[in-house]
Amino acid sequence: MEDISLHILDVAENGIKAGADLVKITVEENTQTDRLVVTIEDNGRGMDADFLARVLDPFVTTRTTRKVGLGLSLFQQSAQEAGGDLTIASTPGVGTTVTAFMSYRHIDRKPMGNMVETMLTLIEGNPDCDFVYTHISNDKRYVLDTREIRCELEEIPMNHPEVTGLIRDNLVSGLQGFSAE
Ligand SMILES: Nc1ncnc2c1ncn2[C@@H]1O[C@H](COP(=O)(O)OP(=O)(O)O)[C@@H](O)[C@H]1O
Ligand SMILES: [Mg+2]
Numbered sequence: 276m277e278d279i280s281l282h283i284l285d286v287a288e289n290g291i292k293a294g295a296d297l298v299k300i301t302v303e304e305n306t307q308t309d310r311l312v313v314t315i316e317d318n319g320r321g322m323d324a325d326f327l328a329r330v331l332d333p334f335v336t337t338r339t340t341r342k343v344g345l346g347l348s349l350f351q352q353s354a355q356e357a358g359g360d361l362t363i364a365s366t367p368g369v370g371t372t373v374t375a376f377m378s379y380r381h382i383d384r385k386p387m388g389n390m391v392e393t394m395l396t397l398i399e400g401n402p403d404c405d406f407v408y409t410h411i412s413n414d415k416r417y418v419l420d421t422r423e424i425r426c427e428l429e430e431i432p433m434n435h436p437e438v439t440g441l442i443r444d445n446l447v448s449g450l451q452g453f454s455a456e
Pocket of ligand 1: 285289290293317319320321322330337345346347348371
């Protein structure tokens with residue numbers, strides 16, 4: 276995985292596969308404390324304690340097409356290479372929160388990548404799921420909450436090209452000056 280936005284896409288998709296209809300993604304960059312923290316929270320089916328204890332093992336997956344589950348362990352590896360780690364909290368029937376933290380300026384920290392494309396891929400591919408994307412960069416803050424957009428849409432699907440066009444514009448202008456640009 277080349278950049279953090281692709282790890283975020285992968286982990287958010289885990290939540291959607293687990294039946295979530297709300298996924299909250301938060302990226303917090305703080306150059307003062309030299310921390311980059313990413314959290315992905317979903318309200319999907321969750322994992323029991325036994326599965327959770329093994330889920331960062333790259334050989335654990337519930338997929339049938341491939342025996343190796345890699346998404347979470349690859350993100351953990353990226354975080355560890357950048358002086359951090361990845362933790363998972365999960366409650367069956369409630370949901371899952373994945374937290375990855377890194378040293379912001381670590382030489383091996385992956386670039387943020389393109390969060391505009393990550394969010395649009397999630398929204399276009401999962402029009403019935405809501406997303407709250409919060410990006411904090413020192414004293415700047417950007418929030419995209421598709422629940423607010425959905426209220427205005429009535430019968431129009433979230434992935435209608437005119438809607439995703441407006442979401443794209445909002446992301447691009449809102450993230451100006453952020454590393455996710
Ligand atoms: N947010 C989640 N909610 C419920 N189960 C999850 C979640 N994330 C991961 N899992 C479980 O952990 C397994 C491993 O996930 P992952 O490392 O991303 O590999 P993969 O998605 O390729 O299986 C998944 O197959 C799934 O069973
Ligand atoms: Mg996965």
